[in-house]
Amino acid sequence: xxxxAKWTESIGPLSPNVVSTRVRLxxxxxxxxxxxxxxxxxxxxxxxxxxxxxxxxxxxxxxKAMRILVLPELPVTDRLALxxxxxxxxxxxxxxxxxxxxxxxxxxxxxxxxxxxxxIQCLLAGLQLEEAWHLASEADDWLDGKGNFSFxxxxxxxxxxxxxxxxxxRASVMLHLPVLTMxxxxxxxxxxxxxxxxxxxxxxxEGTQAAGHMFQVSxxxxxxxxxxxxxxxxxxxxxxxxxxxxxxxxxxxxxDRMRIxxxxxRSLGLMxxxxxxNSNEAMSLLSDIRLGVSAELINLPSNVLxxxxxxxxxxxxxxxxxxxxxxxxxxxxxxxxxxxxxxxALQSNEGGL
Amino acid sequence: xxxxAKWTESIGPLSPNVVSTRVRLxxxxxxxxxxxxxxxxxxxxxxxxxxxxxxxxxxxxxxKAMRILVLPELPVTDRLALxxxxxxxxxxxxxxxxxxxxxxxxxxxxxxxxxxxxxIQCLLAGLQLEEAWHLASEADDWLDGKGNFSFxxxxxxxxxxxxxxxxxxRASVMLHLPVLTMxxxxxxxxxxxxxxxxxxxxxxxEGTQAAGHMFQVSxxxxxxxxxxxxxxxxxxxxxxxxxxxxxxxxxxxxxDRMRIxxxxxRSLGLMxxxxxxNSNEAMSLLSDIRLGVSAELINLPSNVLxxxxxxxxxxxxxxxxxxxxxxxxxxxxxxxxxxxxxxxALQSNEGGL
Numbered sequence: 001x002x003x004x005a006k007w008t009e010s011i012g013p014l015s016p017n018v019v020s021t022r023v024r025l026x027x028x029x030x031x032x033x034x035x036x037x038x039x040x041x042x043x044x045x046x047x048x049x050x051x052x053x054x055x056x057x058x059x060x061x062x063x064k065a066m067r068i069l070v071l072p073e074l075p076v077t078d079r080l081a082l083x084x085x086x087x088x089x090x091x092x093x094x095x096x097x098x099x100x101x102x103x104x105x106x107x108x109x110x111x112x113x114x115x116x117x118x119x120i121q122c123l124l125a126g127l128q129l130e131e132a133w134h135l136a137s138e139a140d141d142w143l144d145g146k147g148n149f150s151f152x153x154x155x156x157x158x159x160x161x162x163x164x165x166x167x168x169x170r171a172s173v174m175l176h177l178p179v180l181t182m183x184x185x186x187x188x189x190x191x192x193x194x195x196x197x198x199x200x201x202x203x204x205x206e207g208t209q210a211a212g213h214m215f216q217v218s219x220x221x222x223x224x225x226x227x228x229x230x231x232x233x234x235x236x237x238x239x240x241x242x243x244x245x246x247x248x249x250x251x252x253x254x255x256d257r258m259r260i261x262x263x264x265x266r267s268l269g270l271m272x273x274x275x276x277x278n279s280n281e282a283m284s285l286l287s288d289i290r291l292g293v294s295a296e297l298i299n300l301p302s303n304v305l306x307x308x309x310x311x312x313x314x315x316x317x318x319x320x321x322x323x324x325x326x327x328x329x330x331x332x333x334x335x336x337x338x339x340x341x342x343x344x345a346l347q348s349n350e351g352g353l
Numbered sequence: 354x355x356x357x358a359k360w361t362e363s364i365g366p367l368s369p370n371v372v373s374t375r376v377r378l379x380x381x382x383x384x385x386x387x388x389x390x391x392x393x394x395x396x397x398x399x400x401x402x403x404x405x406x407x408x409x410x411x412x413x414x415x416x417k418a419m420r421i422l423v424l425p426e427l428p429v430t431d432r433l434a435l436x437x438x439x440x441x442x443x444x445x446x447x448x449x450x451x452x453x454x455x456x457x458x459x460x461x462x463x464x465x466x467x468x469x470x471x472x473i474q475c476l477l478a479g480l481q482l483e484e485a486w487h488l489a490s491e492a493d494d495w496l497d498g499k500g501n502f503s504f505x506x507x508x509x510x511x512x513x514x515x516x517x518x519x520x521x522x523r524a525s526v527m528l529h530l531p532v533l534t535m536x537x538x539x540x541x542x543x544x545x546x547x548x549x550x551x552x553x554x555x556x557x558x559e560g561t562q563a564a565g566h567m568f569q570v571s572x573x574x575x576x577x578x579x580x581x582x583x584x585x586x587x588x589x590x591x592x593x594x595x596x597x598x599x600x601x602x603x604x605x606x607x608x609d610r611m612r613i614x615x616x617x618x619r620s621l622g623l624m625x626x627x628x629x630x631n632s633n634e635a636m637s638l639l640s641d642i643r644l645g646v647s648a649e650l651i652n653l654p655s656n657v658l659x660x661x662x663x664x665x666x667x668x669x670x671x672x673x674x675x676x677x678x679x680x681x682x683x684x685x686x687x688x689x690x691x692x693x694x695x696x697x698a699l700q701s702n703e704g705g706l
Contacts, residue, residue: 258685262628272706273622275615332611339706353625353692353706 012126016302166223264292365479369655519576
């Protein structure tokens with residue numbers, strides 16, 4: 001089990017089509033400049049305030065036991081593994097003044113001195129927008145105390161970048177949409193999403209092609225709506241996209257069952273056979289296997305596939321096996337770990353080739 | 354088990370590098386023109402003579418129980434399955450006056466009215482040149498009786514095509530040479546073979562590329578040497594080629610074990626995963642798996658792979674499942690049969706992915 005991806009341990013609602021939900025709140029303390037323009041002592045002051053709040057609550061934030069990780073004290077592989085596990089943002093990993101307050105159950109992650117002083121993030125499996133929003137909001141209340149955070153009567157929360165002003169909320173959902181992609185309907189879906197004040201982008205992919213058929217859909221507007229409205233709107237759109245993906249999956253399987261079965265089982269066969277496996281190929285094979293779960297052609301808990309998707313990343317892989325590896329060494333280790341875990345999951349579900 | 358390929362039931366010497374050995378003798382009755390120029394009644398007369406010889410010996414030829422198949426009476430799928438199983442030649446399958454005398458154990462096949470009146474063939478697994486020659490020679494003695502066959506004191510046996518005059522013997526060996534092919538040494542090997550009075554050609558392949566890395570090596574000269582000399586010469590060359598393939602296999606595995614393991618197990622995974630499989634891909638996957646057996650990376654009896662190679666052929670496949678199928682139907686059935694048989698073989702050898 002990847003120590004930085006507890007969120008992959010459970011199967012969330014609308015799995016396997018919805019992989020994960022993230023809600024993020026941007027907050028800044030009053031009386032201090034934004035991270036982009038502040039001095040080192042001021043950054044240290046921000047870290048100290050978070051430390052003090054958590055320490056005063058005996059290491060807790062509400063019901064959540066917390067620990068503080070000071071980024072420069074973590075090995076670089078661990079920091080990059082945190083990025084690859086979706087707990088922190090890529091730019092943040094090398095921030096000298098960065099710190100992370102992390103709930104023991106990893107459901108709440110607070111990035112300190114990212115673009116804003118405080119970014120509260122909740123990451124949950126499947127579609128859990130209200131749940132993630134409530135968790136984030138609870139952490140926000142504890143951190144804000146008697147009004148620590150800059151808040152303007154007209155504009156709402158003030159943030160370093162104007163696109164976050166207002167609620168400071170960004171809610172995003174990671175979707176697996178292989179059939180909408182295969183049937184060339186994904187571009188239309190993405191365009192429609194844009195017209196609804198939302199944004200969709202391929203994940204992990206280089207260029208336009210989304211590797212592993214993964215897409216992230218999030219709200220673009222943060223101002224002028226309440227948090228509940230933003231969440232409700234995003235949720236409705238996601239449910240519609242998933243319904244469309246599922247309908248198309250049923251259609252494609254009905255029309256061309258043997259071809260889909262062939263695709264899914266070939267990828268399963270390659271995953272179990274490969275002894276050298278790069279991360280792009282791993283993503284693509286896992287996507288096909290995930291499609292097999294979605295189409296009910298193979299019996300596997302989808303969170304195992306999410307776990308393996310994260311485990312396939314180079315730094316997670318290295319933290320997992322506890323040694324630094326060159327590219328070929330990683331490809332060999334990736335093949336080995338993914339094969340072993342997939343075999344265990346298949347056996348305990350009486351699945352297989 | 355394919356009813357026309359009993360020779361695949363055993364594992365012969367120098368397996369899996371040597372797939373099979375065939376010895377063929379060309380003979381013609383005195384007093385009748387060669388098949389190319391004879392009238393239908395004369396062709397019928399040839400069939401009648403073979404019939405009579407076998408009938409007089411109470412359905413036997415020496416120790417072998419025989420049965421006679423009249424080609425036009427066989428369904429076309431069976432005739433083509435005989436070709437695909439290597440029991441008869443392609444041109445012969447549609448010969449109106451053709452008949453086959455077949456030993457119950459299929460080790461001796463006599464084509465009647467092919468290019469010559471009689472072509473005695475022995476097909477055995479692995480490298481068994483002397484054994485095949487003795488079997489053929491025994492059948493020859495029984496058929497020749499007190500001198501039925503045209504024989505010239507100076508030239509030896511007379512045949513329709515001058516390239517067969519003399520011994521009338523063609524001995525050929527089917528070799529699997531994946532590593533000599535992969536390391537680009539096969540062209541040099543083929544050129545050397547040519548200089549030794551032998552001939553090598555890719556099997557099943559279109560153009561220059563031999564599908565499944567299969568090559569057939571046979572004697573080109575039939576005149577001026579005794580049968581024993583021809584057989585001894587061919588055997589020595591084959592043993593040398595196999596030694597070279599085996600040495601290269603050990604080298605390649607020593608240098609690049611993980612890459613070879615990856616290739617072999619990916620092909621095994623695809624073979625177990627595929628639900629739609631054309632015959633070219635089947636040949637190529639079986640070749641990689643066979644390489645795995647040769648390199649001692651997987652544990653499987655190599656004759657199973659030979660069986661599957663023959664079973665993958667379109668007409669054998671259809672005789673096997675007892676129904677006529679279109680191309681897609683064959684690809685589905687091929688995937689199914691090959692997967693099932695491979696799984697059984699893996700299970701009984703405790704092998705697998």
